[in-house]
Amino acid sequence: MANMNTTFVLLLNLLYLLLITESISLEAVPSNSIAVNANVSCIEIERVALQKFRKCLKDPFNRLSSWVGQDCCNWEGIGCSNQTSNVVKLDLGSSNLCGFEGGSQYTPDQPSCLSGKLDPSLQNLKYLSYLNLSNINFQGVSFPYFLGSLKKLTFLDLSFTMFSGVVSPSLGNLTNLSYLNLIPSPFSDRTLSVSNIYWLTNLSSLQYLNLQNIDLSKAETHWLQVVNMLPSLSELYLSSCGLHHLPQTLPFVNFTSLSVLDLSNNGFNSSSIPPWLFNLTALINLRINLCDLKGSIPNIARASLCNLKNLDMSFNFNISGPITEFIQALSGCGNHRLEQVNLGSNQLSGVLPHSLGYFTHLRELHLTNNSFSGPIPSIIQHLSRLEILDLSYNLMNGTIPVFIGQLIELSTLDLFSNSWEGTMTETHFLNLKKLTWFSLSSTRKSLVLNVTHDWTPPFSLQNVLIKDCQLGPAFPAWLKTQKNLLGISLVNSSISAKIPNWLWNLSSLLLHLDLSHNQLKGDLPKSSSIVWVDLSHNNLTGSLPLWPSVSYLSLRKNLLSGPLPVNIFQRSIPTCLGNLAGLKSLVEYSTSPIRSLLLPLTYSEHMDLTAKGAQREYYSQIFLMNSIDLSRNNLTGEIPEALTKLSLLFTLNLSWNQLTGKIPENIGVLHGLETLDLSCNHLSGPIPPSMSSLTFLSHLNLSYNNLSGPIPSANQFQTFIDPSIYEGNPKLCGPPLITNCSLLPSDGDTEAVDEDEDSEEFRSEKLWFYVSVVLGFIVGFWIVCGSLVIKKSWRHAYFNFVDEKKDRLFVAIKVNMARLQGKIEA
Template identity: 45%
Template sequence: MASKIALVGILNILTLLHLFSEILPLHASKLNPNSCSVIERDALLKFKEDLDDSAGRLVSWVGDDCCKEWLGVECNQETGKVTKLDLRNPSDPFVVDLLTFQSSQLRGNLNPSLLELKSLEYLDLSLNNFENTPIPDFIGSLHSLTYLNLSLSSFVGLIPPNLGNLSNLVFLDLHAFILEFNNVFPIPNIWVSDLNWISQLPSLQYLNLGYVNLSLASDTWLHEVNKLPNSLHELHLPSCHLQNLPISLPVVNFSSIHVINLRDNNLTSSSIPQWLFSLCNLQTLVLSFNQISGELNDFVGGLSKCKNISLEVLRLSFNQLSGEIPNTLGNLKNLKHLALKNNFFSGSIPEPIEDLSNLEILVLSANKLNGTVPEFIGRLNKLVFMYLEDNYWEGVISDSHFLQLKNLKEFVFSSGNNPMVFNVSKDWVPPFSLQLLNISNCQMGSISNSKFPSWLQTQKDLVFLRLQNVGISDQIPDWFWELTPQLQVLDLSHNKLQGKLPKSLVFPIPRFSQVDLSFNQFDGPIPLWQGLSFLSLRNNLFSGPIPENIGQGLLGVGMNVLDLSWNSLNGSIPSSLTEMLNLKVVSISNNQLSGNIPPWENNLQQLLAIDLSGNNLLGSIPISLCSQLSLQILSFSNNNLTGKIPPCLGILSSSLRLIDMSRNHLEGEIPEEITSLSELRSLNLSWNQLTGKIPNQIERLEDLQTLDLSNNHLSGPIPAIISFMPLLNQLNLSNNDLSGQIPAINQLKPFNDPSIYEGNPKLCGPPLKISCSKSTKNDNGYGPKWFLWLSVVVGCLVVVGLLTACGGLIIKSSWRNAYFQFVDESKERISTSFNSMPLVLKGKKYWERL
């Protein structure tokens, strides 16, 4: 009996323990108000399940209490309710490298389990990658939110208007700049149907819809914003496709606003809007990259009527403002940042600028300013960034212009047509330590004594140095090369620098460091420098062979652009050149190289341009070039190449834009496959030994602008369609064995020059003076009725094509000059895109100065 009672007692105890284990979690928040509830914990775990967290950022989300040590989760200390969820990517994309940034991004879907967080006030999911999905509708039901940041997280589609239900919202950031490092100015792919919902957010203080397409609200955006009560402090609408900028408002409700950013919207206005004049609390105004015209006087004069002018930042760059910089600008005593780049301001820098004692950033670049640079600039002792380039300065820049600029970090200066001298004393010790120095198109020192500036020896923090076309005639001193460990950009091009370069140097950032020493008088062997993405030694006196290991290891791992053209290099092209897997442009033209072109067995997926012209290369064109599927420019002219043109070049139909194989010893027929190169703009096969006919399918080259087949042994008729190709504007078929009647010439085309056809004794008809006999009139297979029909049908296309071509790259009076200019400009555009990359990737703040 006793054993039965004991058994029953044990069972009762176990039952009570089971019930207790079930009940305890449900009342955990009552027993311990600082711990989160099971419901909220489970909601967060469901939210985590739908995320791809490859970086393990949420590895701490374990255990029962989400209020303790769960990354990004904060709770109310009294109730234990989750109030904050901060999952912003800790990596800054403008500081760390691309792979580091991407690897730390959260991906996946947003689970609506967040609706269980009834007290959630703060939600930040910015800088992640939700892979082109729309912002979920359930976000508009998180009614306790006061802070919402979904910026830079790859959301697309319509922004849900039910965000207007978040009546407690104080901060809203949906900034949608696309973080693609090969796309500097992305197209917004997220939009609104209207902005009516904005006016339903009565507590809103901060609004950022940057890069959201607001074109459907372009006519009403300002009126909707103006419906907000006087709580709005910051309004950020850059790159939103807004085009309408009302000149006036009956009443301005947001008079307490501190920041207005309407940058890059194509806003058109004949003047700066009058409603801005009354915003006496305004601290930052950004209207850069628009189409605002008029003068600055009225705006500055209007602000001057405020008792206390708060304006600290005025950015009006890249507009159409004109007139002189007003003297009243000196009334803006709090001004720290003045940017007027790329306008039409004229005259000199007014003296009242000296009164802007708080000025830190001064950007007056690319205007029509003239006269001397005033010495009072040197007394603006808080100045950090000074950009004065691309104006028409005259006179002398001396020590006095920098007298008190101890905080200066970046100085950019150049002058237009006027002679400008940058002449400081020999023993000058600058008060500053620069990070960026960019001086071009002026004279450093006297013409008779233009030495390498010795004061650079004091600049230990330099990252960017450009002294371009400044008349330096000297050798680079040994102490200068000690600066290279921190230099990312070095440009000493277009001077008279002499001597030999160090055999080996190491630059700091392998994928971005750039060196341009072109157009000087350096001699000796090509140096082997590590860590470069861009190297131009063009137009110097370098000699000897290209180093065999130039493309191996750290020497070539990050190289994008290599230009060794116009030197006296000899020997063969090293095969290691084809091992530079990141190479985009290679030019070793106009040297004395010999031997065969090495096989390009490696598929350099980014290779855009190869220029080996002007050498003594032998052998045939490697078929392996056909595997370079991104190739746009292929120039092998002025060599001793033999064999046939590879038909496989037709594989490059989606990329190849220029082919120049002129002045070689190529033979055989023009491959029919070349006519499949739909993107081809220029084809030069002149001065070879080509035979056969001009391919009949040549009309498939609809984008062709220049065609030179002269000085070969081509025979047969000229395809009639040539004179009707829409964009073709340069043609040379001279000195061949072509026969028959020259096709009827469309008078809108520049093909009525006899020199185009001379040296073909079997050709007849205008513009040649040789008349055609009846037996030769139809040698090309087309009769006069066909020409009449074709003229009517294609005539309109020709007009349109000519208008398009007039905006093209190669309309010049001379075919030869046009062609070579096209080659150089194409390479220059590609090179320049890489040359500006540090400002894009590392210099987000650079764009914030304009």
């Protein structure tokens, strides 16, 4: 009996020790339980596993140089338990984006980049609770299945790791997981997808879940049902997941702890905004922008989203109706926390509600591109923390209130494209010391900006955009004080003075200058370092300047004169234009309708470009566009061969000039060319066969030139079936023209004639031909007539012969007439 009691006591002690060991292994990893001293030695099997893992990695900057010796607990990125010496933390994550498909791309400022393969030996780290391998380039290998065996994990970050294929459902075994981040690498051309996400229901402790850019299309019918079963979930990121189904109802809301919800950039097929979104009372950040949502904002209970700080519903384009009730409901909270509101690019309407003024913590208010009307409400003056106020592209009217100048934190004031009227003075800017962006225009063209000539603004702008306002007639001298400008746009602002010399050297940062549609006078400077220049529709005189740094230039509709210089920009259309290998867009005093509201770097660029035979609008990055439009000028000479070096060119318009010579033979190397317009010139010779290789060419116009020979019929030319493309070229033949090539001289003959017509030798030959014809006539005339004058017997014989023939002809006519008359009388 005593032996049995002893045995029982021993068993209890062993069980107690096991329970202690188990509790130690479940410690929270980020706490102070991770060893940082040399007294803790790692376990051999775990050290071997780490060494195998290390051998599969490339480490060109020796980030893992400390991974030597027997004590792995002192290696970089390794943490061990103080009690058991087990490896509980592996943190090799990096804040750098470290690679492209096929291998890492290392730079001196990215010493933390690693790449290679993920060795399955990591599954021997049985007590690992923290694993961060973010930004390691695993080169497109399939998502590792073995990670599901690391059941102690509470933290797993595999973001930007270049895995591909299907996310392993074995992650559902990680029931202790509280943090899961699987964002795929933006540099990979391989996708990462999820076949179903029911395995997530096992992760009841999950607080953070980030599946951005992972294809969830196969799970779109049940994604909401699954995440709603995660009661601890605090942050959910499902941006750009290919979801198209947004349930309108949710029987019960289980994830009530949710503070961050990001569903942006999912095309929900014109779904309405579901009311259950506004029942998530713990929400701090809500992003449902770029979701193709429609309809009005649903009614919500007053004070239901009192924790909300950031709300983004922009770029849905079809959310409509007034926002008065919605804003009033949000303003019902005693403690207003709202800091950022973005409702831009929708169809919202009505006046701005006075309840906006209750959000005293508001820092950003984006209402651009809607249909809001009425004046700026006076209660806006209470938003003393406002940094960004964007009311652009609406239907608002009235005067701009003076209290705008009291918003001392304002850095961006965008009032572009509304129906403002009245006058803005220095008082409107009185305390705007932090203003860096100012944009203003009035569709009524009745807004006056009236400041004194010697006004010194309190701000230092980076971008200024003023259009359709009365700013002139003098050039605004206050710009001289703005030394940090990146962009200046003063379009249609009634300025009729000369461009001051100081403007061209105002700021070394200045990239963009748009002074179009004014009455500016004078000559242009000989040099300028500005990259993007639009001075079209003015009264500028003189010749075209030499600006080596320019990437976009529009000088159309001015009074410029003289020939196009050979060294224009040191990259002229004659011979040297090909040096502009990075040319984006060049529009030399063309009269084509092209304008831009672009300001560099931070502006949402807009450009109307005459291409493909029509005026087209381009949004996005204007500097990605490669185009040359020199139409409607008086340019002479030939099209230089060097122009074909602009390999990224997509639009070439040289129409309505006086260009001569041939189309460059190797124009076919411009593989990206979409629009080619050479109409209304004096070009000659055949259409180069290499043009058949322009597979992206969709608009072609070669009309009204002197082109000759057959029209190519291969590849892309089979799509150009409109005869008007080639009309006005009488020597062209073949489909779609009705002229048969067999009726015209051969290509060689035509080419030879074309080549000779402009040569001095051909003109000399024509002169001698005409002289020989005249001389031949004179010599032949006197050979016949001279002999009759000199030889009397020849003269008598000749005239007797003529008289005899005349008499016979007379008798024959009389006889035939008598016979005809007899028959008629009979």
